[in-house]
Amino acid sequence: AVALEDLKFTLQEVLDTFKSCLSEHKEVFLEHYVAGWRGLVRFMNCLGSVFSFISKDAVNKIQILVNHLNGENGAHYVTIQSMVKYELDSQLVDLTKRGSFPESGCRTLLRLHRALRWLELFLERLQTSTEDSNTSVMCTEAYNESLAQHHTWIIRKAAGTAFWALPGRATFFDVMNVGSPEQVMAVLGDTLPLISEVYQVTEDLYAQNNILELP
Numbered sequence: 001a002v003a004l005e006d007l008k009f010t011l012q013e014v015l016d017t018f019k020s021c022l023s024e025h026k027e028v029f030l031e032h033y034v035a036g037w038r039g040l041v042r043f044m045n046c047l048g049s050v051f052s053f054i055s056k057d058a059v060n061k062i063q064i065l066v067n068h069l070n071g072e073n074g075a076h077y078v079t080i081q082s083m084v085k086y087e088l089d090s091q092l093v094d095l096t097k098r099g100s101f102p103e104s105g106c107r108t109l110l111r112l113h114r115a116l117r118w119l120e121l122f123l124e125r126l127q128t129s130t131e132d133s134n135t136s137v138m139c140t141e142a143y144n145e146s147l148a149q150h151h152t153w154i155i156r157k158a159a160g161t162a163f164w165a166l167p168g169r170a171t172f173f174d175v176m177n178v179g180s181p182e183q184v185m186a187v188l189g190d191t192l193p194l195i196s197e198v199y200q201v202t203e204d205l206y207a208q209n210n211i212l213e214l215p
């Protein structure tokens with residue numbers, strides 16, 4: 001019962017944090033972005049231990065960003081926009097090959113940003129799915145269209161194997177604990193546009209600064 005209440009709280013929190021991510025001038029608050037990811041990771045942890053190698057990497061990247069936020073230059077990390085400007089102006093980013101700044105905010109956030117695209121594609125599929133749709137297939141397709149293109153063969157193999165351990169659609173909806181399938185659809189309908197917008201704003205920012213391929 002405790003776990004289920006946690007989940008309910010978590011999914012509501014995910015929804016709320018992605019809502020609060022964007023400022024009125026379409027800046028993305030790093031604190032809320034990171035909080036959104038925390039919620040997603042908590043949800044993923046409830047799906048089983050086969051996903052722990054994925055959540056470990058996500059947690060690691062979240063922590064790097066939190067350290068920047070809480071560090072002495074934290075004021076530059078309030079929004080993704082200010083972070084990019086600060087790190088590029090101060091030459092704190094490895095642009096072509098890995099070197100002195102393996103933990104730059106820019107390259108770290110880029111990994112989560114790419115994963116957000118996976119999430120967008122997966123949730124889109126979930127939203128248009130029917131009772132007999134297969135979550136593993138939806139997850140694999142979303143992955144192949146997004147993150148896979150940035151992963152090595154070994155990671156793709158490991159991820160592909162983990163996807164087959166995903167619970168089926170009905171269980172997946174139960175675990176979300178937001179109510180009937182209709183209510184799940186409503187939550188998805190609420191969340192997806194926000195996630196898409198946060199994704200697009202970040203994507204445009206990275207494209208404008210020519211940093212979509214950071215090593």
Ligand code: 1PX
Pocket residue numbers: 040041043044047051053054057058111112115118139143147155159166215
């Ligand atoms: C309502 C549905 C919610 C579902 C929530 C699921 C949250 C998923 C969170 C996934 C976060 C993954 C971050 C991956 C970042 C990454 O690409 N890292 C790689 C590159 O990093 P590097 O520092 O070396 O440049 C790194 O090599 C990654 C290793 C771990 C494997 C990553 C596989 C990603 C699969 C994503 C799909 C998650 C499926 C969860 C099932 C629901």
